[in-house]
Amino acid sequence: MYERLKGFRDFYPEEMSARRAVFDTVETTAARYGFREIGTPHLERTQMYVDKSGEEIVEELYAFEDKGGREISLTPELTPTVARMVVAKQQELSKPIKWVSTRPFWRYEQVQQGRFREFYQTNADIFGSTEPEADAEILAFAADALFDLGLTADDFEFRVSHRDILGGLLRSFDADVDVRDAIRAVDKSEKVEREEYLGLLTDAGLSYDQADEFATLIERGDLDEIAEFGGENVEAAVENLQNVLAAAEDFGAGDVCHVSLTTARGLDYYTGVVFECFDSTGEVSRAAFGGGRYDDLIESFGGQPTPAVGVGIGAAPLQLLCQRAGVWEEELTTDYYVLTVGDTRDVASRIARDLRASGNVVEVDVSDRSFGAQMSYADSINAASVVIVGERDLENGEVTIKDMESGDQTTAPVDDFPGDRGEPTYEDYE
Amino acid sequence: MYERLKGFRDFYPEEMSARRAVFDTVETTAARYGFREIGTPHLERTQMYVDKSGEEIVEELYAFEDKGGREISLTPELTPTVARMVVAKQQELSKPIKWVSTRPFWRYEQVQQGRFREFYQTNADIFGSTEPEADAEILAFAADALFDLGLTADDFEFRVSHRDILGGLLRSFDADVDVRDAIRAVDKSEKVEREEYLGLLTDAGLSYDQADEFATLIERGDLDEIAEFGGENVEAAVENLQNVLAAAEDFGAGDVCHVSLTTARGLDYYTGVVFECFDSTGEVSRAAFGGGRYDDLIESFGGQPTPAVGVGIGAAPLQLLCQRAGVWEEELTTDYYVLTVGDTRDVASRIARDLRASGNVVEVDVSDRSFGAQMSYADSINAASVVIVGERDLENGEVTIKDMESGDQTTAPVDDFPGDRGEPTYEDYE
Helix, strand or coil: CCCCCCCCCEECHHCCCCCHHHHHHHHHHHCCCCCEECCCCEEHHHHEEEEEEEECHHCCCCCCCCCCCEEEEEECCCCHHHHHHHHHCCCCCCCCEEEEEEEHHHHHHCCEECCEEEEEEEEEEEEECHHHHHHHHHHHHHHHHHHHHHCCCCEEEEEEHHHHHHHHHHHHHHCCCCCCHHHHHHHHHHCCCCHHHHHHHHHCCCHHHHHHHHHHHHHHHHHHHHHHHHCHHHHHHHHHHHHHHHHHCCCHHHEEEEEECCCCCCCCCCCCEEEEEEECCCCCCCCEEEEEEEECHHCCCCCCCCCCCEEEHHHHHHHHHHHCCCCCCCCCCCEEEEECCCCCHHHHHHHHHHHHHHCCCEEECCCCCHHHHHHHHHHHHHHHHHEEEHHHHHCCEEEEEECCCCEEEEEEEHHHCCCCCCCCHHHHHH | CCCCCCCCCEEHHHHHHHHHHHHHHHHHHHHHHHCCCCCCCCEEEEHHHHHHHHHHHHHHHHHHECCCCCCEEEECCCCCHHHHHHHCCCCCCCCCCEEEEEEEEECCCCCCCCCCCEEEEEEEECCCCHHHHHHHHHHHHHHHHEEHHHHHCCEEEEEEEEHHHHHHHHCCCCCCCCCHHHHHHHCCCCCCHHHHHHHHHHCCCCHHHHHHHHHHHHHHHCCHHHHHHHHHHHHHHHHHHHHHHHHHHHHHCHHHHHEECCCCCCCCCCCEEEEEEEEEECCCCCCEEEECCCCCCHCCCCCCCCCCEEEEEEEHHHHHHHHCCCCCCCCCCEEEEEEECCCCCCHHHHHHHHHHHHCEEEEEECCCCCCCCHHHHHHHHHHHEEEEEEEEHHHEEEEEEEEEECCEEEEHHHHHCCCCCCCHHHHCCC
């Protein structure tokens, strides 16, 4: 017996049906917003990730040399690939470019609850607009996807922040601050004790008092106070954040967006609004997903300056949120099982075909089994109805339809089954 | 600028939309037959492939050592993974097990027309039935998937063969035949000259006369003659093939199934009926896809003896067949573009949300663009209608709806737009 690799998962049909329903809902929502699906390679040159994230990223990658001597990696995230694709066709693509896709990614990291080495994400991005409406459309799409999954505004919240507010504030102190390190400290602030957090900020160049003042300012989150404290650059960033929130309000996501400047997002490449989605009840403590603006990436990939904003929705954390909210359904349904008794395959097959033609899920016997064994199987696949096609019934020109929930059954003329009924039931022939 | 890896593809939205439509159709057809979707890892231990296919397979694999010292490979095919999953839960799973999935696979091989290093396949398999109905259901599902794609019985044919007819015939000669090699020769027979083919058969142990006789017998394909020539084992195999074809006839795939004993399928693990799908016009010369019975694999993977039959439909060859038959459509459609003139975002957003709620694809301005620029963009995304929400119109309580094909436009009361119309058009308000 072979073993599955650690950190990888087999999805059997029940769990997969719930996952598929969630993927389909998120993709359908994205499609309604005009995001267009793309398909992307699952391997890329390792250098692309090193350039974007530094040499240390290789430790986390499934990186190797291929048989042609190329240094390649299983893609750990979508953004570099999408950036490459935008650059490759930047002349031809009409702006804004709005792309979506759902697929697996890989990172070699410690396996823990809700974290796997192979994980799935839906990414939606807009390229080519600096306007607050673009940020807001990402927020609105993400909120609508959750609404379409059955969640309500009471179930989740988007904590919205802005990199330039944080960066501008940090630069406004009379200190030599490593903004990148300081923002990473903010990103950790909710996971560590306050003293440790202030320690990280002082490591980044602030004095202890400055760190305390900065931390207090962003915890309080009073945007007017912050704009006044931070000066011109911070003012502009505050205005941008307010404009994004106003657009998100118009776009229907106002109720779930909350300013939270202690939200920073770990990744270095964000440049403007960033946000994370949290379970409102706090039962799921990790962020369900997040996103933000990254205006510099395309240029750093050799393209023309192209602003960008996006969101990456991980399937595993989203599953936790859906389960907490009670909208995760692992269920296999079957509309009809067409049961054969004796040599009735030709008629049973005709009925099965007719039922499938109306979109029903229909199974027939492929194992030459007894009446009882077929009935047990029909039960095991949650068949709503069983159509019994028996030799003796057929002599009378009849089949039997059985409602599996009530156990009621009745006969129906074989020539009128299913007739013009898309989903014939016991009641139709009773 | 970064380069994509050779043999890998970027799918931009137009091409992806056609691919998605095909995947969705095939999966919907599978669902109606009661195939249940599974999700599978994209990496497995290399040993699994070596055990199944021999040490030489490693040359074709993206195989490497992970950071934990495990010898792993990107999955080159689904079957071993599915076999592993069946074995892991063989007690719990009710039989027949009917699984389907669509996903990428990887092989490091020569890149040529229609062959890539990253390729996509839909696999559908039935485990747990030796009955001809199981083989026939695979054939019927595959045929129905093509019908649902818009192909007709004139567009394609399934060439159906049987490994035990070929094996039994080969063993009936007074010679020490390597059946595996001889079947591989049959698999190549249509791609090489007859003399070379006969040479391969003599390499496998037949005399030249025997090779000629064997080749002639299976080319002629007279099942009665073959059964008589081959004796008892061949008779049983012929009967099985006939039973499968009879069941396929009942299941609606009779018109497209043709006996073709020169079809052998290259892979060693097939044990019974095998088949390949070909373009009837011959324009696409390669098989579009194929499948067959492999009753021994699960046991060889450490499971209880479990018969199996399946089909693997490759996206690239299927695309060629669809293109040849004229049912491949690369098109992006948008139902509505909601255009804002002046400060009308709140109303425009409300309209966009209402239209999306009825399932429409709706885009709005996220780039703060002029009327003209918005109209060009609407054109570029093939918007069917543009809803113009202008400040002045709104003062009169109106919006304008423009049919983009005819250019006709008319006004509509903003309070009644879209009203209870799921897909409001110019005509509704004319």
